[in-house]
Amino acid sequence: MTTPTTDTRTFDISAIPADGVGLEVVDAGRTVLDTLARESKGEFSFSWRELDWGSDYYARHGRMMPEDGPDQVSDSDAIYFGAVGWPTVPDHISLWGLRLRLCQGFDQWANVRPVTFLPGVESPLRKADTTPLDWVVVRENSEGEYAGFGGRNFNGRPGQGEVATQSAVFTEVGCERIIRFAFDLARTRPRRKLSSVTKSNAQQYGMVLWDEVFERVTADYPDVETESVLVDAMSAKFILHPEDLDVVVASNLNADILSDLGSALAGSLGLAASANLNPERRFPSMFEPVHGSAPNIAGKGLCNPIGALGSAALMLDHLGLPDAAKSLQRGIEETCRRGVLTPDVGGSATTQDVTNAVIDSLN
Numbered sequence: 001m002t003t004p005t006t007d008t009r010t011f012d013i014s015a016i017p018a019d020g021v022g023l024e025v026v027d028a029g030r031t032v033l034d035t036l037a038r039e040s041k042g043e044f045s046f047s048w049r050e051l052d053w054g055s056d057y058y059a060r061h062g063r064m065m066p067e068d069g070p071d072q073v074s075d076s077d078a079i080y081f082g083a084v085g086w087p088t089v090p091d092h093i094s095l096w097g098l099r100l101r102l103c104q105g106f107d108q109w110a111n112v113r114p115v116t117f118l119p120g121v122e123s124p125l126r127k128a129d130t131t132p133l134d135w136v137v138v139r140e141n142s143e144g145e146y147a148g149f150g151g152r153n154f155n156g157r158p159g160q161g162e163v164a165t166q167s168a169v170f171t172e173v174g175c176e177r178i179i180r181f182a183f184d185l186a187r188t189r190p191r192r193k194l195s196s197v198t199k200s201n202a203q204q205y206g207m208v209l210w211d212e213v214f215e216r217v218t219a220d221y222p223d224v225e226t227e228s229v230l231v232d233a234m235s236a237k238f239i240l241h242p243e244d245l246d247v248v249v250a251s252n253l254n255a256d257i258l259s260d261l262g263s264a265l266a267g268s269l270g271l272a273a274s275a276n277l278n279p280e281r282r283f284p285s286m287f288e289p290v291h292g293s294a295p296n297i298a299g300k301g302l303c304n305p306i307g308a309l310g311s312a313a314l315m316l317d318h319l320g321l322p323d324a325a326k327s328l329q330r331g332i333e334e335t336c337r338r339g340v341l342t343p344d345v346g347g348s349a350t351t352q353d354v355t356n357a358v359i360d361s362l363n
Contacts, residue, residue, distance in 0.1 A: 010044070013315075015051070021303035078319060082308070083293040103141055113139060113273070119337040149167045192224050196210070196250070231254045271307055309328065
């Protein structure tokens, strides 16, 4: 075991396993991250603060997290999140009461979701057998369809029928910052292509504003190839022409759906990593797998930790530890190449088996 030196960088990480398989994958991620720290020869270490927020907390207190919850984690270097949701709590309460409260409260406006085709994992796409596929979905994470703007009326008027309105909110500032973020990301990749996705033919206000901002910002990035695609056409392109994808930027709802489609095409939502970023670093960013809490397999030791481990790699990169991030990603790839796979991707390995295999690859 390496003894930390006086120059060791210690990162304060708030761990929020939350619900279901979130507890298992966060535990796996912490184990792997601590192993990386021990192997770093004193370069870095982690100071963990685990919080019991989630649906069990709701059952005890009537809320998903304490009123001052954001204040409790605001000084963290990062937040490592599991999954939220349980059958005993309505989904809109669990989501808005915990994950979205942190994402929106900390202005984590850029949600990055890589679509990674791992060796040894079978994809439903035939092209994946012969064509290198690798793209990133950049999701606007602070407004759009998830702004929470709307309400319900007439529920107290017999015979009138209740009316619910849910309005998407698009601001020029919000559109421009996520589009520029996506352009900057595209510049770091060999392909240098950015696809903007809207539904502006039917949503003639907010998404036309998005299209206009995209067209204006494009002039500042002449070295990046661009295209604007309607979301229905892009969903077809994910399946029919995935080799043409590089960086895809879209609104909150559209990118949420497209990124899940991409992960399913890569083999399983259990593989999907994500980063909720506050790029200005005024607040902590949050890193989480996107597979959900999976109540049907929670506690059975069968959940796939790869999404959480990939999210940990994104966190390492965000913390300024790119070599450790690459080492972890290589460990994930080697584990999959060796066929150590959980049932969701056709294997018989347990969560612990995969965690151990990744650690062995690191060593």
